Amino acid sequence: MRDEVQLVFDPLPGDALERLIEDNVIAYNLAATGSADWYPVGYFLRNARxxxxxxxxxxxxxxxxxxxxxxxxAAIRRRGHATRLMDAAEAMGAERGCGSATLETHSVEALAFYRARLYQVFGTLEDYPPGFTKYFLSKRLS
Structure with missing residues (x-):
């Protein structure tokens, strides 16, 4: 069987192939856990142009x-837009029954922003990339 399946390297697989993999992982997780409440979240900022x-x-x-x-x-940072986006996502989560939220960030990104939103660090990955830290955070929504 192994000889019949070809291994293909493709660092840029395209949206359709990436979606195929994601959809199948989601389907497997839903079937394995019995938790069928998977729902996508997407809020965006767009200007008049x-x-x-x-x-x-x-x-x-x-x-x-x-x-x-x-x-x-960068041109519109520090004007409350990240707060608007997070408020909308967290509100949607709460409306759909989520008790908690989780995310990851790096030391070069917005750790202080998330901490101000009451996210707490529950794990770290040092030297990812070398000289930096990846943080895993969560918070209660209700």
Whole structure:
């Protein structure tokens, strides 16, 4: 069987292939846990010219909101936009029954911002990348 399946390297697989893998991991996890409440989260910032200036992407599953990505364009940072995005995602999580939220960030990113939002560090990964730390955070939503 191993000889019949080809291993292919593709560092940029495209949206369709990436979505195929993600959908199958989600389906497996739903079947294995019996927790079928997976729901995508996506809030975005767009200006009057239609330019995308930020977003918050994540998912809800197992009573948790997981924020995968939060980004605001440098030109509009420190104006409350990240707070607007996180408020919207956390409100959606609470409305859909999430008791908690989780996310990851690096020491070069927004650790102070998340701590001000009452996220607490529950784990770290040192030297990722070398000289920096990756932080794992969570907070209660209710």
């Amino acid at each position: 239609g330019e995308w200036l930020g977003g918050c992407i994540g998912n809800i599953w197992g009573g948790w909101l997981h924020v995968r990505w939060l980004w605001v364009a």
